[in-house]
Amino acid sequence: MSxxxxxxxxxGGVEAFLNEAFLRSRAARPLRILAEYxxxxxxxxxxxxxxxxxxxxxxxxxxxxxxxxxxAEAEARGEGVEAARRxxxxxxxxxxxxxxxxRLTEWSKGLSAESRRFVVCTGGGPGIMEAANRGASxxxxxxxxxxxxxxxxxxxxxxxTRELAFHFHYFFLRKFWFAYLAKAVVVFPGGFGTLDExxxxxxxxxxxxxxxHLPVVLFGPDYWNEVIDFEALVRHGMxxxxxxxxxxxxxxxxxxxxxxxxxxxxxxxxxRGGRL
Numbered sequence: 001m002s003x004x005x006x007x008x009x010x011x012g013g014v015e016a017f018l019n020e021a022f023l024r025s026r027a028a029r030p031l032r033i034l035a036e037y038x039x040x041x042x043x044x045x046x047x048x049x050x051x052x053x054x055x056x057x058x059x060x061x062x063x064x065x066x067x068x069x070x071x072a073e074a075e076a077r078g079e080g081v082e083a084a085r086r087x088x089x090x091x092x093x094x095x096x097x098x099x100x101x102x103r104l105t106e107w108s109k110g111l112s113a114e115s116r117r118f119v120v121c122t123g124g125g126p127g128i129m130e131a132a133n134r135g136a137s138x139x140x141x142x143x144x145x146x147x148x149x150x151x152x153x154x155x156x157x158x159x160x161t162r163e164l165a166f167h168f169h170y171f172f173l174r175k176f177w178f179a180y181l182a183k184a185v186v187v188f189p190g191g192f193g194t195l196d197e198x199x200x201x202x203x204x205x206x207x208x209x210x211x212x213h214l215p216v217v218l219f220g221p222d223y224w225n226e227v228i229d230f231e232a233l234v235r236h237g238m239x240x241x242x243x244x245x246x247x248x249x250x251x252x253x254x255x256x257x258x259x260x261x262x263x264x265x266x267x268x269x270x271x272r273g274g275r276l
Contacts, residue, residue, distance in 0.1 A: 057128025
């Protein structure tokens, strides 16, 4: 939604809340911000979604079958082969996110008939986000997509539950909804956006601004240990060694599933709703 710098045209008898020129103006920015808090809150409450398991990761990763098809096409053309091979290798993360989301959804569906606990939630776009929404959908579970209005590759994926597809203009409110209802977070390999979301969560946990128990899984140690030198941060005194306990590294769906369900059953199953 664009913002107009000039004062909005007078409504001519139209109520202020129906005056689109005003609602799109800079003066109405607080209303738009409040709307991106209140509307999701209302809809999530209506569908009895109390808390979530958030999946984060690259929008660029492909499902294995699509990656294989693109590799075959690249080999036939004789160009782009290395990039296609890399995409095929990385597709294992798409399939892992899909399987983990499916298993966690099947587990969560057996917990309570009164509310929907530990619902899979993603950024609603392609790649890892699509994979997690897809896995939850294959388990016949509701799942949440929090999309953002940008001009890049992040568009809606078809596996988000239609009634729980949210569209945000403001990044900070989208990130609020990621953190507020989350009872666990799984972070797959990704770029700037994924790193931004990961480090904000780790900072909130490190500083105690997130007071609830929030297990964080970094999936893919080979990737994470190359991209982020955690030991160097400790060695240079930028973080304490105990800060490394804020997350759990694994490349196993089975291990991630066992860790998350144990943590959720121990710390979160008796809690109601999300709290920072």
